Amino acid sequence: MNSLIPLLVAAPLAGAALLLLGGRALDRLGHWIATALAALSFALGLALFADMLGRDAEHRAVTEQLYSWIPVDGFRADVAFQLDQLSITFVLLITGVGTLIHLYSVGYMAHDERRRRFFAYLNLFLAAMLVLVLADNYLLLYVGWEGVGLASFLLIGFWQHKPSAATAAKKAFVVNRVGDMGLSIAIMLMFVEFGSFAFQPVFATAGDASEGKLTAIGLMLLLAACGKSAQVPLQSWLGDAMEGPTPVSALIHAATMVTAGVYLIVRSGAIFNLAPDAQTAVVVVGAVTLLFGAVVGCAKDDIKKALAGSTMSQIGYMIMAAGLGPIGYAFAIMHLVTHGFFKAGMFLGAGSVMHGMNDEVNMRHYGGLRTYMPVTFATFGLGYLAIIGFPGLSGFFSKDKIIEAAFAKGGTEGWILGLCALLGAAITAFYMTRVMVLTFFGEKRWQPDADGNEPHPHESPKSMTVPMVVLAFGSVFAGGLFIYGNSFLHWLEPVTGHAEGDSPLSAWTVTGLATVCMLAGAALAWQMYGRNPVPVKAPVGSLLTRAARRDLLQDDFNHAVLVRPGSALAATLVWFDSRGLDGLVNGLAAAIGGISGRLRRIQTGYVRTYALSMFGGTLVLVASTLLMRSV
């Protein structure tokens, strides 16, 4: 059974290779091949999951050594896959949601002439992400990590004829490189400290290392997670990444890419548990991003960008939970899975709306779509109820657990984190209600597109609605399933461990507070957008609104703090290089050339000159010989 593990990765990888190398011959069938291979991978995942369920908790984790990649004295890098409870959770999420997104893309990309390539990249994305979560050592994880970066670059910039898409892809790639650097440094530190970078030996001997070194490794891992998971301060790429086709956004935000950072931190729990300072950094990053993303999400009129802000904020919840240590690891992953369902569902819903509205993304030009797109409305609505934490839906349980865990951290820290999380829940309810109301309720504010065509909203084809319906089921029931008898917690406990904190508030109080916050946020949004007419053109807004529309000035900040000094430094170095170093070298060459030109004149070409010099030389020789004799 274990020999099936490499096949999980091999199936989508083979799909990518086949579609990219197969050429035009596969134009007509390629997308179905890719979808079938993704589904095959999912089926394999299910089989392995069933197999794992059959064993008791201690024997569930298995390793499958494929081959030794770089065996050098003392340095040993293996291509080995580790399938444990944490990995299989990710495998099922990635391949399950991934397959649904493949299916959706069949309809969504039906009229794109480069569809085959698109599906190849989707498969590549899945394969890279699977390598990331299945690797049993950090180096192989790094391979998957970079593969994810590459696939996201290719997909965000898929419509490369649009300069904005090309720029967004570049931005995502460059910002991710900063995080990747953190991961590579962390791996090097591990190798120096532990003599290995495989999970097993590193985690087993983590206790022997000094806390300072573990903190350094933890901070570098956090930097890596910030890059991939779009956490402050490396969050700026996520909003622009919306330039990619909508299924890509769904894939990036739900199943792959942004979840990698959470995975990395939870997987490295053994290191973080021993480095409290690094953990504090993680919770701070999580809490800041949680509020940052939520505020940005409130101000965006572009439906996809509003959802992107929401993703940033929800991933902030997960990172915060992961930073809480054993109190929160399992809940971070639980929220990740439920978020995977409802965020994928909502992105696919957004794509469906755009599909019906001539690719309009401005929510101020939507309105009243609920009767025109009933399926999209229903599935999006269930996703919406799930994300704001409506009692009984999946987001309610998973987010509630994170808020409880934040309070359970204890002390002032616990209060601050818990209140941040509650505030985040209120803002989440506000911006999601805003999205919902602007899109599906109110009067029609439809605008003709650039060519003057009036939109004729219509429900999307079956291949698009079926995945949305499936994901909506997940959004509704996943949370209850996970929370029932704490099944998810017990499932992950052998890998991540679990500890109950001491919360100053009872679980029911927290749940009540969270629900009140949610209702308050939703009511405020309904008051502002549901009961009052929505202007088609965005009003100027307050200072905060204007800042939030510009992503809270993240790009201005990066530009002022990083780009401009960077360019200035580069310009100085260029000047130093061209004037200083080149000047020195060129000057030396010119001096030698000048001297040579003068010396050349000695060579007259006249025999008598040479004869004279020979004569003179002989005289000197004879004279010096005589002189030496006489002395």
Add this chain to the structure above:
Amino acid sequence: MNPANYLYLAALLFTIGASGVLLRRNAIVLFMCVELMLNASNLALVTFSRMHGNLDGQILAFFTMVVAAAEVVVGLAIIVSIFRTRHSASVDDSNLMKL
């Protein structure tokens, strides 16, 4: 006769030859001056042989003659071919060996 006189003559001949090489331009004359220098040194060698009472100098003089004969053959051939191409035996006209 005092053998030193031969040495004075050899020095005189050598000086004449050397001056000719440095001052004259005709390749043939130049050549004859070189021969003059060679013969001056031969004279000096033979004189030294006499003065020291052994044959080393005389043997060396024979070598010089043989080498000089060979040198004349090669040198004259070069001068003739230069004259053919440049229509001049002046050494100042063959000054192309420079940049």
